[in-house]
Amino acid sequence: MIEITLNNKNISVDVEPDMPLLYVLRDELKLKGTKFGCGVGQCGACTVHLNGQAIRSCITPISAVNKQKITTIEGLSTDGDHKVQKAWREHKVPQCGYCQSGQMMSAASLLANNASPSDEEVVEHMQGNICRCGTYKRIKKAIHAAADMES
């Protein structure tokens, strides 16, 4: 039995200890906002927060996060009003939208650590998140816009 605090709720799951967190979230807990893109830590579609830091859930065994705090896109805010989500709406970032949960979770962890990142810092931090639709220009703009918002 593995216990985690998921989106501020304490839960326990009974799964194979080496099952990656991504599949626990999607298949066992039916939280589908976190996406599969590559399964090997290459694309960032599966990004969630472990104790506030962005991690790739597809390569994180559930046993490695026992007794820790996990946040997914569903728990990023209560009303979809995290400043990153607001900025994403304002700049109409998504095209197909599939990568965007991961993009927003990466962006939120960047801003939590660095309230006002430079262009270079944004690029450096967001390199692990692929958007095949090519929304990078708007991702950059939205991150700067979110940084400028009062939280």
Add this chain to the structure above:
Amino acid sequence: MKIIENVSRRNFIKLAGITAGSFALGVHLPLTKAQANTLAEHQINFFISFNDLGDVSIICHRSEMGQGIRTSIPQIIADELGADWNKVSVVQAKADAKYGPQGTAGSASIRSHFTTIRQVGAAAREMLEQAAANIWQVNKSAVSAKKHFVYHNKTGEKITFGELAKHAAKLTAPDVNTITLKSQHNFSLIGKNVKQVDLDNIVTGQAEYAQDIELPDMLIAVIQRPKVVGAVVKSFDASEAKKVKGVVDVIQLKPRKLPAGVYPLSGVAVLATNTWAATEGKKKLSIEWDTSNVAAASKHDSKQFTKQLKAQVNTKGAIVRRKGDVYRHNYDEANTVEATYSIPYLHHAPMETPAATAIVTSEKCTIWAGTQNPQWAQGMVAQELGIPREEIDKIELNVTLMGGAFGRKSKGDFIIEAVELAQKTNKPVKVVWTREDDVQHGFYHSSSANYFKAQVNGQGQVDNLIARTAYPPIAWLWDEQAKHPSDSQLSLGFADMPFELNSLSLEKHDVDSYVRPGWLRSVACINNGFALGSFVDELAVKANKSPRAMWLSLIGSDREDNPSSDSFKYSNYDLDYKDHPVDTKRMKSLINLISDKANIEEELPSNQGWGISFLRSFGSYVAAATKVQVVNNKIEVLEMHTAVDCGIVVTPDRVEAQMEGAMIFGLSIALMGEISVSNGAVEQNNFYDYPVTRINQAPKMFVHLVNSKKPPGGIGEPGVPPVVPSITNAIYHASKIRIRDLPINKVMEV
């Protein structure tokens, strides 16, 4: 016209395609599901229905893959209807022929159906107006609809659409020939940036894609497919796979013979209670493949193949289009440019890998899939299950959002896999492709070679142009004897070359196929656009002209340049030539616009350069400009521009988004795009060896949208073709390195 038939007096559930359940498919309806079930619906036509609160549901019958069609179609209908956009909710259509063509490909949704879609809205508006006129006992011309009301023109009285809907639903739909469409200057929503329909769901992680479908008792299937196209399973050992906790069954899929069209190609499926177990189980399969039927394919080597294609195009081919006789011209070598270009196989790699879920009972087959072509897939399923055409309603195909598609999800192979496994297990089955499956078992953009030769005279004028192309045609999927592109394929940026020359010869070659070819965003315009755009730049260099001047002089006088001839039938992207002629004036103004906006003639440091290119495709005119810097053989892309004239724009922000996306897509192709094949098997696996553009490679980007009243052109694809050569041309002007064989990272650091 069938699609604006009034159907409200018939069985609503059967015909409407909007049962209560579909309200749950990520639709913003300001109602709870329970309310939706109890409220009366008044359906005006197949696309439009009102509830008693006056809210209107509009069907989007085409598939969303990121292009924004779930916003643009309802936006067009709502404009003609006179609806208040805040009272519109969008319902995704299931596969159903009553909606007309649903295949979402060729950037065609708007360009090919603009008028029809408008008529749907206008017909409903006229019915609401008629209903109000009946109430006031006046002529219909005495009333007018605006923002969800019908007004009495004289008294100013008004009645809400909601109230009128129940009356309108009883009226006969107007004859399509009598419908009056709005004039362009009266558009209230077309041309405006309305809010994207799925935006809120996406930013909160609620948007539902094919991968997200969840049904009680569902099994997840991951499939090992043959590495060599056409190989079949000789034997397999599933004992290790079955030891993985969660694995429930291992099933061999039907072997299918080539040509298999877009059906799947056999394999072994591991079915499990969760995706991870299925994925792990697949790794533990041991399969022996029989390649005896596909001996040549099992020796296929893509590097050799490219060499062979390049050699072929250096010889004379079969004439597609000609003028004068280039073969009687004595080329003066010093003033002749001769070049061979090549592009390797390319893959779509949509962010969401293919997925489909199916339930099959003796009565019915229900499917949820991210598909670009719902009716095609429905027909394939009918054939698979032996269901006759008249009973096609037994196959309910629900269309989910797609996490990107780029042509990959036009094919129904993954849907058939789900249906076959659901039938064999008597359970709901979701087939999920891993990224490795996606990269290795795709329908690839064909590896290609293009050849160009022309002479520049003393005044810098070009003539005696020869162009040849060779690549495996997509028709091979259905016909193994298909060896060269059809006229409609040759219409994609090859035989429609709009240059004003006295003498030219455009030729094609026969080629054998070994991997499955498929449509990739922009299709043959990718290779033809790359070769053409590169060659114009090479001519400019030879003639000592600016690229702008060379493009303008090649395009020549203002005219409509129909490339059709006795030997070649120009398909013009299936558009009516009268409405969409090849207009050289629009071309030249785009060349000038991009050159001015990007300021390509600015003074630059010697290691920087601008490159431009242009292509008319899918009914739209797009020019691209790229600025790069080259230091120690490493290239950095500094800035990119596209200028687009796509006629009437429905949602400007989404047009810009598609252009931004096309620049990133073009960068992926140019910098790094390569699928290589050795012994018939794809060598790449995942994003680490099939890299796509990341944020650190994304330059500053600008989009210049031409304000136009012409009929709309496509927008998903036309951005890509000019982008690719603009990059390689820029590299030449920054470094004197001419890249004729893509991708760039074979010879430079990117």
